[in-house]
Structure formats: C-alpha cells, structure tokens
Amino acid sequence: MTGVNAMEPAVADAAGERLARIGRTLALTALPVAAALAVSAMVLLAFGVDPLEYYAYVLRRSLLSGLGLQSTLTRMAPMLLVAASLILAFRAGLWNLGGDGQFMLGAVAAAAVGPALAGALPVWLVWLACMVAAMAAAAIWGLLPAVLKVRSGINEIVTTMMTSFLGISLANALIKLTFKDPAASEPQTRTLSAAERLPFLGDSTITSGLLIGVVAVLAAHFVLARTSYGFRLRVLGENVPAAIHSGYRTGWLTCSIFAISAGLCGLAGAIEVIGVQGNVRADWNPAYGMMVIPLIYLARFNGLATILFVFLYAMLSIGTESAARRMGVPHYFTYVVISVLLMAIAAVSHLAEHRARTGKARP
C-alpha cells in the first residue's frame, strides 16, 4: 500500500518533468525567433517601413503563392547541404566558418566540368562528375585550415575566415581567367542547357537537388547518432582530452571532418549550378555558409528540426529578395534578422543554463 502511494507522485513527476522539458524546448526555440523578428521589426520601423506589412508580404511571396513556395523549396537544396556540413563540423567542436569559399570553389569546379563533358557523356554521368569534382575541390580547400590546426595548433576560426575570402577570390579569378565563356559578354562560365540540368520534381519547378539536400541532412543526423565515427566525432567536440585518452587519432579525425564538411559545402555549390543556375557568374556569392549557422543552433543539431528551420529561412530569403524589388527594402535585411537570431539563441540558452545551474544548487 505504501508502495502504491509512493508510486503515484513518481509517475506524476515523470509526466510533469516531460511536459516541463517540452515547454523548455519550445521556449528555447520560440523566444529567439520572436526576439529576432521583434528587433528586426524595430530596424524596419527606423527605416520607415511598416514591419507587419513587410512580414506579410514576405509570407505571401514565399509561402502563399504557388511559384513562391516552389522557389522556397528550390532554395532549400543548397542550404540543406551546407547545414549538413556545418552540423558535422560544429558537433565535432570545429568552427568551419569557411563555408562560402568552399561553396564557391565547388560551384566553379562543377561549372568547369559540367559544360565540358555535357554531350560527350550521358547526363547522369555528367552530374556525377560535377558533384565529385566539386566535393574534391572544396575538400582540398577545407584541409588547409585543418592541417594548420593539427600541425601548428592555429585556431580554425580565423583561418577558415581567411580561406573563405581567399576561396571566393580564387573562384572569381578562375571564372575570369580559366573557365570564361568566350561567347558571353559578362565574365561567367559556360552554361548547362536546361535539358542538361537536374530534373524538376514532378510537374513542379522544384529542383530534385532538394532530395539530395534532405538525404544529406538525415545522413549527417544518422552518422552522428548511430555510427562509431559519429560517436568519436561527438567525443572530440565535447571533450578533447577524453578523445585523446580514448586513443582516437584526433589529428586524422579533425582532418577527415574538415574534408567531409568542406566537401558537403562544395556539393551545395555543385547542386546550385547543375540544378538551378546552369553557370557561375563572376562576383556571384549567395553566402549560405554564414547564414545557416544560427539555423542549426536553433535546431540543436537535430536533423528534422534543421530541415524545418532551413525551410523557414529559405522563405525569408525568397521573400526578402522579392521585397527588395517591390518594397525597396534591400535584401541585406536578412543579415539583420539572422544575426539577431544568432545572438538571441546564445543569450536565451545561456539564461536557461544559468537557471538550470542555480536551480540544482537549491536543496
């Protein structure tokens, strides 16, 4: 009898704890988003733009119109690959901030290989060659900061930034000098015709690259959660001395993670080229590498949540581009939203940790 009495509160406690955890997760997610939208609204107000009208316009153009929704889903493809790349690197505690350089080099590699092989090979083989070339180019580029970190202990934050600037310049130089389309007036690479690009999904105008992106994020999630490589990667990210004492070859691990992470960013570039753009124009740089960072933090590295937040950001990205043309608000506004989101996530999770710590300290 005492046993039954003792059980009941325990069960209730477990249920209550579960509810509290769900509530906490929701708060950790919703608060930063709300803060980002509110602060960004104030920025809009300062420029004399009605924020409600602006947000409604973004929503209409990116979600509620059929064509807009298809653009949003197409935009997700490269972003998801970048997200997969950053999830792996960040879970290993490695700051790969060079995603933009890796993306651009991958894009240029694909744009160099694609039109050269198109016609000579079946299209699927051309796509495969583009993706492999892009991943290889980006992975080699990504190894540079990795080797500097492993050999000389130089913090990768600064070196990946440097290699990002270098990579973007190198990509532009390659477009203008090596892979320039002689027939085009503006500097750009040769173009894949519509028939040589990745097919659309069904009757839509959504690129099938979206599937590659979804698979990549889910694969990254699976590798982290279910494989021994993923486990070693997480140990490295949580506790470097523990990884060393467990006998992991941390140097190789670091290099391999950087190569994979950079390779995925390169693949994102390839998907954008063979799926959407068809070529690379000089000075084109969508800068997905930086913008995706807050999204994977918000998703707390969970694959499914990442897909959701990438969708929301793709909406914002498509909507603001449209608003730039119609409402005259420059698309740089996304930088404001994303940066406030990033800082709000850091602040809110810091507060939550602080509360959890002080809460436990109470008797």
Added chain:
Amino acid sequence: MTALLTEAFLTALLTGAIMAGIPLLLAGLGEMISERAGVLNLGIEGMMMVGAFLGFYVNWRTGSGALGFLAGAGGGMAMATVMVLFCVRRGINQIVIGIGLTLFAGGLTAMLHYYAFARSYPRLGARDTLEIPVLSQIPVIGQSLFNTHPVVYLSIALIAATGWVMRRTNLGLAIRAAGDKPAAADTAGVEIMAIRTAAVLFAGTMAGLGGAFLSTVSASVFVPFMTHGDGYIGIVLAMLSRGRPIWVLVGALIFGACLSMTTALQVAGIGIPTDVIQMLPFAAVLLVLILFGRSANPPPALTVFYARGSR
C-alpha cells in the same frame, strides 16, 4: 632617371602601405588589448564596418574629417557595448556574439548606405594632411611619413602609448592578469569586469577609428562590406604580436603593403583581375601563420568568463 623612378615608386609603396595599414593597425591594437584581457572579439570586423559607415556619412554631411572620426569611434564603441553587456557582464559565448555582431553590422550598414545614397557612391574631397617641416624633406620617407593624415601620427603615438602602458604600468599588469589568471588577479584586488569592460570598449573604439580611416582617408568612399576581412587580419596581428604593440605596427605595415599592391598594380595597368591581387594579403597572412603560427600562444583565460564569486 631610374633612380628617380625607384624613389617615386618607393614613396608610393610606403604611402600605400601606411594608408592600407593604419586600419589594420588600429583594429589589431584594439584586439590585442581585448585578447590580453581575456576577451576574444570576433566582432571587430563589424565594428570597423560601423565605423566606416558613420565616419563616411558624418564627414560627407558636415565636411569635417574630425567629426567623422569621432562618429566612427563612437559607432565602434556602441557596438562594443553590446559585447560588454553580453559577454563580459553575462558570460554569453564570445565567439557566437562576435560573429553575430559582424553579420549585424554588415546588414545594417548596407541598409543604411542604401537608404542614404540609394545606388550611388559619392566620393569625399581631398584628405587632410599635416606636414611636419624639415622632416618632410627627407627623400622617400619624408613625403610618405611626415606629410600625411593626422590620424597616422595619432596611431603611431597610440602604439607607443599602449606599449608603455602594457609593460610599465599597473594597468598593463592588471590587463595581462585578467587574461592570464583572473581569479588570482581578483584576489589581488583587480576588478576583472571593469578591466575587461574597458578593454573591449577600447577595442571597439579603435576598430571604429580604423573603419573611419578606411572609408574617409584610404578610400574616400563607402561601399557596403568594404572592410573585406581587415578585421580578421587585425585578429591575426593581435594573435601574432603576443601583447607587444610594436609587432602590430610591423605586421600592419607588411600586410598594408600587400593590400596597397592591389592599387599599385592596378595603376600600373597590369592585366590581372583584381581578384588575383585581392588574394595577396590573405595569402600573406596564411603564409605568416604557417611560418610563425606556432609561437602565437594566446592568454590562458581567453574566452573564459569570470565574475567575482561565480562557481
């Protein structure tokens, strides 16, 4: 004839190195103080962007270079205040806030530029110079070193002053202690939070000044995202200088020379795309890191939050 050519060329190279190097120097100097005090400030690039825009805008509106520099420094300091409130006072992740501030500043200044100038890029008039008599008559270095913008002299003076403060004063000792062993310094009566607050605000002010110099003196024009990694080069300078301002000066001049090659080679009309030349400074930075990176040992308490009585 050839002697004349080389003298003109050397003067141009030195002038260019100074013009491109001063923003790096100011950013690197501020970052160095901030890092020595234990705060890694990745927002320095963003603080430069705000300084560049405000410096340019105020200069363009009022016609006063001095007011422009004040506005730029103030803008950098305002950005640094966010870093102080979030990272120094509350212990929120310095890396994340730094990246966030840089992204924010990039977006905000690009929007501000659009609303102020739409798609035009107005240029400022001739820059101020302050000629020092006699010394400016020395060949080669005379015209480039002693007939230049007042802020150049100010920057050199700041290098000397911080060098003295860091090595010879209690304040310098307190700054270094805040980054090396905050708990011990705290026991000895050093207010860690006050020291770090001052260090971060100093870094923001310097970055703002550097940004204002970039837009109003080096370029005479504001273009969104014009800092183009100068802040990160400043961070590398701070890393490699190991607390000695003189190395910030040397490094800034070397990387500044690389940056100024960009313009020198373009003026010379050599048919290479700007992209290739733009790679030069970053390639130089990476090369220096490969050669000397091992000796850059950061302060032990860098990025570690400290509050009296915590834990």
